[in-house]
Amino acid sequence: MELRTTGYDHPDAELLTAEVQQEYIRRYGEVDVTEMRPEHFSAPHGIFVVGYLDGAPVACGGWRAKDSSHPFLLDGDAELKRMFVVPTARGRGLARVMLRHLEEQAGAAGRTRVVLETGTEQPEAVALYASEGYQPITKFGLYRDAPKCICLGKELAPR
Template sequence: MTPVTPGWRIERRTLAHPDAAHLVERVQDEYAVLYGDPDSAPMEDDEFVGGRGAFLVGYLDETPVATAAWRWHAVPEGVRAGPAVELKRMYVVPELRRRGLARAMLAAVEADARAAGAAASVLETGLRQPEAIALYLSEGYREVPGFGHYQWSPLARCYAKEFV
């Protein structure tokens, strides 16, 4: 992929890697502001390694500024293809938004999941994140019935994209 900006690169990391952990903490702080609490959906480091998924960190020069991850997921209602992965922790630091970094991270995490054999990608997001929803819709995602940890939340929205 062509760099979004000079010095841009994406590296595979573990969820426990200091750069990944730092960015997860930042996104959790943002969720607390938006929704009153951090995201309580369970996530374990071993879900993102060894063929079970991947955790990607985007760097601008040597500074970690973005994340995107995938893990295998049961094919939820409304998804026509499988196997499926669930996208997690799509995040770009606020000071670098609107530069194409989120779109680059989404493309990278989808490519990584497809290379592992995924036929579809699903995700949960929230109504208080309209920019994220707009990104997903612009990249071919469509709304599907609720699934996962927040399936009953009135603020949650679920989306899917079939790769095939």
């Protein structure tokens, strides 16, 4: 898979993030209304990446800087957002490739921990994150009081 840092407002990123929202509707019955703006994913405060197979966009994900001004988060946190692989490309390890790339980029930008929100209706994501060393953390974000919300974090190795 070819990884390209595109920005959150790139047409391929917009296409894939719209598909993510449809996935949330299928799994949770509604879209995710967390505030997301292109500038959240602009260097040095974050990135958004699209993965391509044979020129077609098939995966996406990004991270954005967070700090202790956000409840339950720490200075140096990078929040993962919109990790997604299209259904026809699943089962090939593309999400793991994307996750490791985003972790590497967050660490290179000086972030010390990666945090994320997922949910009980995304068992594949929960399994991926657990296999990569993510552990439960204090819930944060818009859905922190939702019973289906799961928040995970992973310390990044010092650079």
